[in-house]
Amino acid sequence: MFSKYFSAVCFLFLFSCGNSKRLSNQNLSSLYNTDETILHPQYIVYHYSDDSSRFYFSFPSNNLLFKKNVENIFESEVVLNFQLLPSYQSTTILDSGTIYLHYKQDSIANAYNGFVNFKMQRGNQGILKIIAKDLFRNQSNIYFERIKKKNPQSAQFYLLKDEYDQPLFTHILNPDQQFTFQNNLTDASHLKVRFYHRNFPLASPPFHMDDLAVFDFKADNLFSLKPDSNSKYSFTNPGIYHLQIDTSAKEGLTILIFENDFPTPASAEQLIESLRYLTTRAEYNKLLQSNDKKKAVDQYWLNVAGNADRARKLIREYYTRVQEANRLFTSYLEGWKTDRGMVYIIFGPPQTIYRDDKTEQWTYGSANNLPDIDFIFMYVNNPFTNQDYNLNRSPVYETPWYMAVDEWRNGRVVNEY
Secondary structure, X not given: OOOEEEEOOOOEEEOOOEEOXXXXXXXXXXXXXXXXXXXXXXXXXXXXXXXXXXXXXXXXXXXXXXXXXXXXXXXXXXXXXXXXXXXXXXXXXXXXXXXXXXXXXXOOOOEEEEEEXXXXXXXXXXXXXXXXXXOOOXXXXXXXXXXXXXXXXXXHHOEEEOOOOOEOXXXXXXXXXXXXXXXXXXXXXXXXXXXXXXXXXXXXXXXXXXXXXXXXXXXXXXXXXXXXXXXXXXXXXXXXXXXEOOOOOOOOEEEEEOOOOOOOXXXXXXXXXXXXXXXXXXXXXXXXXXXXHHHHHHHHHHHHHOOHHHHHHHHHHHHHHHHHHHHHHOOOOOXXXXXXXXXXXXXXXXXXXXXXXXXXXXXEOOEOOEOOEEEEEEEOOEOOEOOOEEEOOOHXXXXXXXXXXXXHHOOOOOOOO
């Protein structure tokens, strides 16, 4: 992996203890409407000292627009603005800064990376808001991260790195992918690793008032690692790996191992699995029992669409949403199986999103003859992830759900933009 790596220390202007518009009052729909911009940076937060933290950033080189400067050199200009707030509802700015970045085009670099330090006392928590803007392309991206610095076992006290000693911007790894990790604030001679192999079901329809399944924290396997920054580690079997210093608590560093193609649904089995939101039980079982599963999936979409061109369009739109659900909503299970992933796949990106510390509300306007509808997701304080949300299920969703499913089954994309 080749990348240009910089510490974002120049052009940094900090302004603390100011006020801002409440995040909970802002429409955050651009978070999940990925077609709005070509700019998709990655971020990861690391608590490297008792009073300071940092976020690492990575801009894929194909996201940036490069122009010739007066010296005939191609370069890009990016501005990063961050704010640290106590909560989504607060107007108090604990720390903030604006960073101007200039990158010279490098043909072998696939990303341009760096980091920014911010003030954060141990024992606190907050919301980090980051806005990145490509000044030449005039496109922006917004990002939010829950900052947890209360418990020294939480994941942000660890920094995962790849085999080239570069930060990893995800805790979702491929089988046998090598990694190292760094922890500045904890002196531990070993880490306990709890391994969970779970085959989680997909989300039930939004009107099903089922009792939520309780996660069984009894590990399928338990082993130890010595935290050595010079050693390389890897995990082979797909599942949840939860690394802890103290196993009497639930917090820790979680590493998820999925198949190599993740987040793309590549195998015929994966294509069939994610079709379950649209199929009847009989149709689903027939697909699973097919001798040629890929051909059966193609035939399903051809029957739905009525012709090959429309079938290709439906396939592209549906499985793009599955892939985006995996990228956006994966928590301790694949994103397409989550409540938010389910709604996103069937209804598409919402027109409005409002978020506070406990909830995320999605609103859809009238489209495809569907009524206006709101979905409210409740944040779950999960030791494995900051991305766990449960839908407030209700019988009122039954009619819009079946109307949306029928649209797909009649060959029409729901909420196509």
